[in-house]
Amino acid sequence: MSFLREKFAKNLNYISLSIILLLPVIIFLGSGILNFSIILLDILFISEILLKKKFKYFNNKFFYSFIFCWLILLLNLNFSISFYDSLPRSIGFLRFIFFVFAINYYLFESSNKYANLIFKFWTIIFVIISIDLIYEYFVGVNTLGFKSYMPGRLSGFFNQELKIGHLYSALILICLSSIYLYLKDFKMKKINSSFDFIKNNFFYLIIILFLFISIIIGERSNFIKTLIMTTMFLFIFEKKNILKKITSIAIGLFIIFFIIINNADYKERFWRTFLLPLITDPINSVLDSHYGNHYEVAIEVFKNHKLMGVGLKNYRKEVIKDKYPNNASIHPHQVHLELLSETGIIGYVSFLFLFSYHLFFSIRNYIKKRNIYQLSGILFVVVSLIPIIPSGSFFTTYGAALFWLNYGLMLPKK
Numbered sequence: 344m345s346f347l348r349e350k351f352a353k354n355l356n357y358i359s360l361s362i363i364l365l366l367p368v369i370i371f372l373g374s375g376i377l378n379f380s381i382i383l384l385d386i387l388f389i390s391e392i393l394l395k396k397k398f399k400y401f402n403n404k405f406f407y408s409f410i411f412c413w414l415i416l417l418l419n420l421n422f423s424i425s426f427y428d429s430l431p432r433s434i435g436f437l438r439f440i441f442f443v444f445a446i447n448y449y450l451f452e453s454s455n456k457y458a459n460l461i462f463k464f465w466t467i468i469f470v471i472i473s474i475d476l477i478y479e480y481f482v483g484v485n486t487l488g489f490k491s492y493m494p495g496r497l498s499g500f501f502n503q504e505l506k507i508g509h510l511y512s513a514l515i516l517i518c519l520s521s522i523y524l525y526l527k528d529f530k531m532k533k534i535n536s537s538f539d540f541i542k543n544n545f546f547y548l549i550i551i552l553f554l555f556i557s558i559i560i561g562e563r564s565n566f567i568k569t570l571i572m573t574t575m576f577l578f579i580f581e582k583k584n585i586l587k588k589i590t591s592i593a594i595g596l597f598i599i600f601f602i603i604i605n606n607a608d609y610k611e612r613f614w615r616t617f618l619l620p621l622i623t624d625p626i627n628s629v630l631d632s633h634y635g636n637h638y639e640v641a642i643e644v645f646k647n648h649k650l651m652g653v654g655l656k657n658y659r660k661e662v663i664k665d666k667y668p669n670n671a672s673i674h675p676h677q678v679h680l681e682l683l684s685e686t687g688i689i690g691y692v693s694f695l696f697l698f699s700y701h702l703f704f705s706i707r708n709y710i711k712k713r714n715i716y717q718l719s720g721i722l723f724v725v726v727s728l729i730p731i732i733p734s735g736s737f738f739t740t741y742g743a744a745l746f747w748l749n750y751g752l753m754l755p756k757k
Contacts, residue, residue: 352394356449359387360457363449366748367468370510371500374740381442381744388445400444405704405754408697409440415693416655419686423654424661432655432738439747446751450716462521462716469518473556475499476507480559495608496561508562509735512569513745515553516576516719517752522549523580523715547591550577554595558602561612564733570595571729572722579722580715634676634733640667641675644684652687655738674736678728681737698728701754708755720752 362369362384369380392400400406416433423429450458479485479497491498491505499507526546550573557569577588603613644653644661653661658681659673675681682691702725709717727734727746735742 355387355391364461385441412693422651424657428656429654443747443751447754451756466518466521469514495612508560508565512565520715520719551595558599568726572726637676641680641684650687652685676733678734678737679730705753720749723749
């Protein structure tokens with residue numbers, strides 16, 4: 344590579360790393376800026392790959408399987424209720440494909456030095472978010488004066504948008520991984536021996552604190568995801584300290600129970616309208632809930648459009664018809680039902696193959712390499728795809744960016 348070409352590629356690399364560094368901040372600035380940042384990162388990534396002639400990133404089984412799913416979405420356009428409503432979302436899915444490989448490239452191959460810096464910066468942002476949420480819980484407004492409009496829910500830096508729980512669940516394992524690696528290398532001998540308990544159990548105390556924050560956010564499905572992911576993470580990444588791990592989860596659950604019982608808003612939200620019906624009558628509690636209504640409508644939409652679905656972003660057009668209940672949502676609130684109703688059997692099977700295929704190789708790679716960040720990505724993707732857990736729309740920028748970011752961490756490096 345010529346000197347000028349190499350220097351240009353290096354500059355592209357720095358800009359790309361800067362965008363990735365700032366992603367947890369960019370997310371708060373809205374979908375427009377987030378979309379622009381993802382597309383810019385994609386362009387920079389493609390340019391760098393072409394300059395450095397690292398064509399293996401576009402000539403491998405993972406990339407081909409993504410392109411196959413994208414072609415299915417383009418085919419689906421011909422069967423959409425509204426071609427022009429589906430068009431931006433179908434074509435736009437391509438940006439997430441390159442986003443996945445950009446994350447994988449810059450954090451696992453391009454520069455370990457800068458990757459470690461990025462993970463540490465993300466952790467600092469996560470801690471700031473955590474402090475802000477604790478402040479909002481006890482004071483009633485966050486550090487910027489924002490206040491949630493719904494009792495028992497926190498909004499943090501998102502102001503009136505109640506979606507901080509998704510961001511928290513998407514970043515928690517990445518940040519726990521960073522904290523664990525930092526503590527592993529940290530020379531704790533300098534700390535006074537009177538702090539031995541804190542010194543020896545600091546990581547587990549951090550987990551308990553993060554679980555506490557996850558419950559006070561008030562988002563039930565994201566809390567369940569966080570609890571499942573954190574428990575799996577604790578028992579997979581390291582085989583020792585089993586008793587400490589069990590104790591940490593037990594203490595965390597006790598604190599969660601204490602909060603639910605002693606706070607009227609959380610008691611209503613988590614116990615009376617959620618856990619109690621789920622324990623006493625699990626099937627009917629789901630069917631009779633507003634999520635149950637969404638699921639029933641989505642199943643009906645799928646039955647009426649089995650092969651190709653109604654098309655991306657066309658679910659909302661279909662459910663306003665008289666044959667469906669008038670309280671249906673703009674999307675099914677469940678990733679599997681969204682794929683089934685909007686892309687049909689063909690689209691759903693394609694994505695199911697994509698996830699299964701990539702997960703198989705990712706898990707196999709983790710067993711060999713034991714990369715803790717890859718584990719965090721695997722667990723987030725697996726738990727996000729549990730069929731019974733409600734979710735946001737799979738194709739919207741905010742939710743998709745967080746999912747595909749973790750997906751990029753999950754995939755084995757090329």
